Amino acid sequence: MSDKLVMALVGFGNSANRYNLPYLLENENVEIKTIYTPSLNKRPADQDALVARGIQFTDDLDAVVNDPEIQFVSVITPAPSHFELAKRLLEAGKNVMVEKPFVTSVAEGKALIELANEKGLLITPFQNRRFDGEFMELQYVLDHGFIGEPIEFESHFDYFRPGQLQTQARKLTVPSTVMVCTRWTKSLSSGVSQKLWRTTSSQSRIQKG
Incomplete structure (x- = not known):
């Protein structure tokens, strides 16, 4: 197990490339292991540059969910998908940060917070x-x-x-x-x-x- 915080990104759009990766890549205490995107090679130059740094890409979410080394996941996808993705990741024992808007209803937000508390995990919106x-x-x-x-x-x-x-x-x-x-x-x-x-x-x- 790495001494660094091992994390994954779920999503590889503008937010990931503008507001997450530029800072995460400079943080010596963080190791980005995996990036999940349903559209591999949509940004070929960006993807190739990150692969060259040792980051693996996948279009199979299970590769993130079932990886015991990944401790923390940043969900950076369209808002309607946030709740189900965050819920699945929490159920798999991952700490989760979710891009704004956090979820689409108060009930969804409360459900995620309750689930995280039950499992002793972190759930937080992105506060850049x-x-x-x-x-x-x-x-x-x-x-x-x-x-x-x-x-x-x-x-x-x-x-x-x-x-x-x-x-x-x-x-x-x-x-x-x-x-x-x-x-x-x-x-x-x-x-x-x-x-x-x-x-x-x-x-x-x-x-x-």
Whole structure:
């Protein structure tokens, strides 16, 4: 058994190649053993590069489910498939991370959490956005008390473009905005306290390509 965390990816689309593999491959504590995809050689150049690094590809999910060396699996497939895939992996004794959106209903989410707890396993949604620049900046601001107690948090990606093709929308440079409303109490010289409200926003430009 490897000293590293041995894991597999279920899915080999944009999320796997943009938001999972670039970071996992740089982590010396992680070993990616297997990538499952129902469409082998759909991305031949990417697949060949990973095979050259010792990662095996399969279109048989059982190769992941039944491999005792694999401890952790990242499910990176279309949302409607998340529940059944995560459930099967948990039942096989795997710790599981699921791409956003986690599942399609509250009932499915509760069922997965209950199953994971019963088996002493981890089930978690993918939380890569917590490491985006604007989130890290906001965390620093809050940790250092530069603004007051948060009372409302809003985050959105302005990606919706009615009337445009998906391929065209992906080429747009769109703003990502994080806004937090805060409240704190300031003592004035007269000894009177006032509740002050403030809105702080942070924007970054994200190239969709």
